[in-house]
Amino acid sequence: MSERKLYSTITFLVIASFLLIGFSSVAMAQERDKLKAGFIYVGPVEDYGYSKAHDVGREHVEEVFPWLETFYVENVAPSDVESTIDQFVNNRDADVIFTTSYGHMDPTISAAKKYEDTIFFHCSGYKRRKNVGTYFSGLYQTYYLSGLMAGALTETNKLGYVGAFPTPEVKRHINAFAIGIHEVNPDATLHVRWLNAWVDPSGAKEATQALIEEGADGFAYTEDSPAVLQTAEENGAFSFAHYNPMYRFAEEGTLSGQVSKWGAIYQDILYKVYYGVYTNENLNDVDYWWLLKEDAAALQAKPGMKINPKYEDDLKSVTVQDPHFGEINVYDLVMKRLEQMNADRVTFDPFIGPMEDRNGIQRLKDGEWATHDQLWQIQWAYPNVKGPWSGEPEE
Template sequence: MKKLLTLLAILTLLMAGCTNDQKPTEPAATPAATPATTPATTPASGKLVKAGFIYVGPVGDAGWTWAHDQGRIAMEKAPYVEPSTFLESVPEGAEATRVINGLVKKGHNLIFTTSFGFMDATLDVAAKNKDVVFMHCSGYKTAENVGTYFGRMYEPRYLSGLIAGKMTRTNTIGYVAAFPIPEVIRGINAFTLGVRSVNPKATVKVVWTQTWFDPGVERDAADSLLDVGADVLAMHQDAPATLQAAEARGAYVIGYNSDNRKFAPNAFLTAPVWNWAAVYTKTAAEVHNGTWKSEKIWWGMKEDLVRLAPLSDKVPADVKALVAEKQKAIIAGTLIPFSGPLKDQTGKEVIAAGVHMDDGALLGMNWFVEGVQGTIPK
């Protein structure tokens, strides 16, 4: 009898073990760290986000792509965001379509395409994948599952122009520009308006490179501007070549995209920079919560999507104070850079006194303001 009871006990334990294996314990949910504007939630209560990013340049450019990648890294800190994927140096055009399709096939439910030239490829893939959310940077086309996002970079551009106008001694300022699209033209104009507001005698010379990232071409363009007397350079490029040219030639330089002063420690004054985390964390939270809707995001300094990097010690105290004053006014909405009266580079008034350019006019800008020297290629 004793042996029989022992055998029954062993069988009972084995059966209990089998039952537990069939019903695993649910993992405990971890509270999600969401932005203040998003209702508190947990990973278990919403969709896990698997994000993919398409970059036009290399992450190591220390500029445009690097800044986007910093936003991606910040987004990944949310507990409902799975490890993300990024693909760098993707050509704009047919190759972009193939790459975006590849991300969809690998199960990404949120895809960011981070260059203007990816616009049509994004729309094409999105039309065939309605269950995926797409966000395109700097474009103007949307769909039910495609939104756009960009920043009012012209605001810190204007502020950087104040500094350049105060720091130049030759009254010749050079601007190394990528492509003649409204985004770049708008930045040149805002910068020039800042320059001329404090130094009406100064002019801004523009050289086009027709590339976002080509250090050799950018360096040649920067040197050509220094050769004609520019003592301050500004840039809309992704490589640090313009900064390096200014450093080598004893000029000042305004950077772009990120705080890239390390490339020109003696020449650097400041830089208009991006804080892409502001958009990426918001979008991921909305996809997780099921509240995402297509929209056209165009935020400025008020929303902290665009900033001005800390000013160099070479900028005089009175200029720093002026910039701080104007920055507060921009954030408050009392200073709007593109306000009339405004003249084009021929001296013709195009915006009347008291009139503010609307977003449509800003997004389609294809003319230069007074004080810019250069032409806009077709």
């Protein structure tokens, strides 16, 4: 082989290899164009409760954004969060990672320190970082609406609430439900029983039975299965779907429901990440606390059915005096309140003072609206709430 031929061969090889690298980087760039989002759930996706609601949100964004690729891991305990994140970042090139349980908070923060280039969003916590934002869909407004209906329909003036753990989130839900009850029926009381578990269908069933024995004829709850709903129906009582539209489990007993719509929040976050509004440097103050207005929560027994028509006439036959609307039936009151809380400028909130807790301690002054922080850290119980209440503040 002549020297010249050798040189030209080498030149050719060099050029070819540059071209190859170039092409492959173009190919990589095209692949990079797809935003990759990983979701970490605490429970099974099919639990028909909390994790299911998140997964419905994930499916929603996957459908809306053609440039988005998503993947998830379910049943991830807090101790396994970091290793799951390692896998998401290293093996699946995740750009954005959502961790969806309160217990995931600390591992998310420590993983975020390790992977500075990755964007994290943590649901239901309060710790943020330049690359960790937080988000939550609040259901307390819809619990209040359910309370209005429950207060109107109870015949025994006793309503039941089956609570998971005595956390501020659950206490906020109970209080909002109690406020609604009180507004239409000052004589009714709300009796609370605790499961000390997020998922415990047998316990939920037995707790409901216990409350029925004590005379309760309407229920709300925080537990991940439809157990309360089914047990209430069996005993001729009504209840409200929780997290997901559960109408099909109890078509007689489901009056309405408080449903999370995480899709709205995921859509906003991912859109802003894709177009560079959110980066791994500017999330220190990004906190979503989305409610009815933002379409992150909804009042529904099932999609397209706000209130079970079976109960419509009964709700319309109960009227109350409202300082603003005058004499109004409860069905219309629920719709009006829904409108007020759905409006661009929200003109109503369940937590408006004057408000005292059940020990007579003033919690909100006359005309004062509860702030995000007050609601987020709520520990006290509304006056018509009966039953054990751990962590009740004494002042």
